[in-house]
Amino acid sequence: MTSAAHIPVLGREAIDHLAPRAGGLYVDATFGGGGYSRAILDVPGTRVIGIDRDRTAIIGGFDLVDRSEGRLTLVEDRFSNLAEICAAQGHDAVDGVVMDVGVSSMQLDQAGRGFSFRLDGPLDMRMGQAGPTAADVVATASEGDLADVIYLLGEERHSRKVARAIVAARKEAAITTTRALADIVARVVRSKPNEIHPATRTFQALRILVNEELDELETALVGAERVLGPGGRLVVVSFHSLEDRIVKNFLNAHAKTGGGSRHLPEVAQVPPSFELLTKRPVVAGDDEVLQNPRARSAKLRAAVRTAAPAHADDDETPWPKLSDVMRGG
Incomplete structure (x- = not known):
C-alpha cells in the first residue's frame, strides 16, 4: 500500500504533541497517506476517524482500514465538517484532532x-x-x-x-x-x-x-474546539504564512481570557477554551529538511482543550471568496 511508506512532515513531533493514549478516540482530519493514523493506531485500543475530500486518499487507505480491524473509519468529506462527521459517527467528544493543512506531496506529484x-x-x-x-x-x-x-x-x-x-x-x-x-x-x-x-x-x-483552503481551515478549527473533550489535544501543521497566521490567531484568541476590561467591568469575561502547548511554532530540524525540502516551511502549533464552553464564531474573513470570484466581472 502506498500510504504505508508515507511519513508526514513533522510526524514525530505531531504525534508527541497529540499524545495518543490507549483506548482514545482521535480525528485525523487530513488523512492523506495515512501517516498520522498509522502512528495513532500503534497505540493499543485507539480508534481513528480519518477524513479526506480526496477520493484517491480514501481508496489508498482501505488496506489500513482492514489491518486496523475496525479501529479506523474513513470518511470522504471536507475536514471543515469534522464536528458533524463525529456526530454522525455517534461521538459527542474526541480525545484529539490532528490536521496537516494544504496540498499533499502525492497530489503535487500527479x-x-x-x-x-x-x-x-x-x-x-x-x-x-x-x-x-x-x-x-x-x-x-x-x-x-x-x-x-x-x-x-x-x-x-x-x-x-x-x-x-x-x-x-x-x-x-x-x-x-x-x-x-x-x-x-x-x-x-x-x-x-x-x-x-x-x-x-x-x-x-x-x-x-x-479549494477554499483558508475558509476550510478556519471552520475546521471551530469544529475541533466544539468536538474536543476537556483535556483533548489539537495539533495543526501548516505550510505557509497565511495558514499559520490563522492557526496562531485562533489559538491565541481562544487561549486567553477576553471580553472585559477595567474600563468595562460589566462585560462578562470569556474563559479560555484552550491552553497553549506551543508558545512558538515547532519547526523541522535540519535532517528532516534535508530529506524533504517541503518541511522547510512547516510550522506546528498545538493546544489542549479546557472545560470551558466553545467561544462564539467570528464569520468575518479578509480573503477572497470563491463564490464571489466566480461571478466574474
Whole structure:
C-alpha cells in the first residue's frame, strides 16, 4: 500500500504533541497517506476517524482500514465538517484532532491533478471532485478579482501584471493546462537563479481559492474546539504564512481570557477554551529538511482543550471568496 511508506512532515513531533493514549478516540482530519493514523493506531485500543475530500486518499487507505480491524473509519468529506462527521459517527467528544493543512506531496506529484507547474497537465487543482477548477477561475474571474486573489492568497507583488497577462492571453485562447498558465506568468514575473519559479505564488493563490483552503481551515478549527473533550489535544501543521497566521490567531484568541476590561467591568469575561502547548511554532530540524525540502516551511502549533464552553464564531474573513470570484466581472 502506498500510504504505508508515507511519513508526514513533522510526524514525530505531531504525534508527541497529540499524545495518543490507549483506548482514545482521535480525528485525523487530513488523512492523506495515512501517516498520522498509522502512528495513532500503534497505540493499543485507539480508534481513528480519518477524513479526506480526496477520493484517491480514501481508496489508498482501505488496506489500513482492514489491518486496523475496525479501529479506523474513513470518511470522504471536507475536514471543515469534522464536528458533524463525529456526530454522525455517534461521538459527542474526541480525545484529539490532528490536521496537516494544504496540498499533499502525492497530489503535487500527479500531473493529472493540475497542482504543479513542474508537470504539464489539466489546470484543475481541486482536492475533491466537485466545484470550479483553476481553469474555470482564470476563464471567468475579472482582472481585478484575479489581481486580488493572486496578491492576497499568493502574496505575489506583481499580481496586477499577472492578472493583466492572464486576461490578455485568455482572449486569444482558453488557458487549460498548467504549462500554459506557468508560461504566461513567467513572461511578466522575472526570477533570478536559485529563486522559486515565477509561477509559484500564482499557483498557490489559485489552489487556495479553488479549494477554499483558508475558509476550510478556519471552520475546521471551530469544529475541533466544539468536538474536543476537556483535556483533548489539537495539533495543526501548516505550510505557509497565511495558514499559520490563522492557526496562531485562533489559538491565541481562544487561549486567553477576553471580553472585559477595567474600563468595562460589566462585560462578562470569556474563559479560555484552550491552553497553549506551543508558545512558538515547532519547526523541522535540519535532517528532516534535508530529506524533504517541503518541511522547510512547516510550522506546528498545538493546544489542549479546557472545560470551558466553545467561544462564539467570528464569520468575518479578509480573503477572497470563491463564490464571489466566480461571478466574474
